[in-house]
Amino acid sequence: MVTRQTSQVPRVPIVALVGATASGKTALSLDLAERLGGEVVNTDAMQLYRGMDVGTAKLAPSERRGVPHHLLDVLTVREAASVATFQLQARSVVAALRERGATPLLVGGSALYTRAVVDRFEFPGTDDAVRSRWESELDAVGARALHARLAAADPEAAARIEPDNGRRVVRALEVVELTGRPFSASLPEQTYLDPATVQVGVEIDRPTLDERIERRVEAMFAGGLVAEVERLLGEGLAEGRTASMAIGYREVAEHLAGGLSLDEARERTVAATRRFARRQLSWWRRDDRIVWVGHDDPDRVGRAVAAVEVVAATPGG
Template identity: 40%
Template sequence: MKNRSFDLINHPLKLLIAVVGPTASGKSELALNIAEHFGGEIVNFDSIQLYRGFDIGAAKTPLAQRRNIPHHLLDIFEPNEQVSVGLYVRHARKTLEEIATRGQLPILVGGTGFYLRALIEGLPPTPTRDQELRDRLNRRIATRPAGYLHQLLNRLDAKAAGYIHPNDHAKLTRAIEVCIIGKKPASKLWETGENALTNYEIFRIGLNPPRRDLREKIELRTQRMFNNGLVEEVQQLLDTGLRREAWPLGAIGYKQALAHLNGASTVEQAIRTTITQTHRYAKRQMTWFRREQNVFWIESFGDNPETHKRAYAAVKQQISVQLQGR
């Protein structure tokens, strides 16, 4: 039942909820329950869920399970499009304003921490592009083994390399460019932003279930993805003409399914590798989100009824504080 005892339209500082945490922690489930309880709409900040056709491997909430809650920034780009963080931020800020204008509570949910930070704190000030440097890197790519750009960035800025997929040449090139021209690690620049989001009170809810339980959930979810047709989903994407080198196909799960289709692994090997890579990704996500300030952490999964109660109480308290501060 929607709790509409507060006025989101007329309050001078609009409330914005962000649900964060590692993959498989139940962020989408918690976001759905908050939206249903308080009258909200969900805004995605997962970089793979932006793409059409990437459903099973991206753990996109199926339409039938969205409980008639509006979901935004899902399936808005074709898989062959390169999406920059700046483009995402423009779409997301416009969406937030539209939701707030309707008097609904915007709820951000996803796992791409850099997108969330850029949305809230603004894009970092970075050097202008250097075409000569880019041309030089492109010439090297043509003669070096796969993974060259990622290895180069790892030498320049290991932290930045940990955030960017080895297949994402556009983001790797930009990060290398920033390191060389800016004469400092790109990851340092990413810690600051310009043109921060204004007129919003941002309340972050973080999920941090026990590590052993999360490992089990990741293993079960990975098995379910492959059983539910992840390999077939990748084949369908290829049948539409999507290039095997397309950036979204480098995402965890998709990369392993593609390797199986290429004859480089069995399904069992693909599943095991996906599980291992997902565990590592979850650790990187928690490292990132733990750097965020003022997160209300809940040491459980998002589908736990006790988690729902704690989240409802925290959001209600946040609303009460805002109303008292009018």
């Protein structure tokens, strides 16, 4: 177990578990928490929302093996998720855990949210008038048309943002206009805020990942996703700029509105999840600080723990 029992371990390390959706991060996070005396800090943007359980593969409390989880179910579906707000909340939780000797395990599929916690990242300012103008443009032309404009202004940022994610497209265009620089220039530096940080990535081959994604989506639809979306629509899901864009939820909402058959909604969810997984891997492959472990490596827990112990045993972080 990693603790602060000697002068050679000045800080409890921060562990970020990364990898594509359906790669096996959740199971590994529980194994690591048990080995390291850790607690999970959610870094998945959609698991911040109360009631978004089936479609986000959120672990039920009974499945968490007694490991405490933080920053789950903190927003209503009407509220917009903010990376800047999340950064403050998550860093506060991480600091509190380390203060009492518990290892924070950051776990989630939202790469920007993880990086916002562990890396040096100061958020560009905002301007209500500029933001409102771009939001009006979004309402007028749609997310994909606005994404095409972003692609012309900042191809790197556009490649990292899903074409249907209107809120992030608007934010990127706002930053470009306000700063006169590409939005991608405002992304986190690849420098840890605290050197006592280690990222562990779950390595998985594409065919296996594609199969897992399809099985996961099938299980979600069989496990009540349609009923969950129907209930959340009654709670204002359609009005929530962030929650309404969640993969699976938007497809099912379109099905409930009569625009897609159930089979089409399921197929589109599978396709969108696979695209998202590719973007996740593209983001993390650019980060050579990550220690990768195979999803099917029988010693994956041991290898991950060894990487954490190296950081913990390094004086000064």
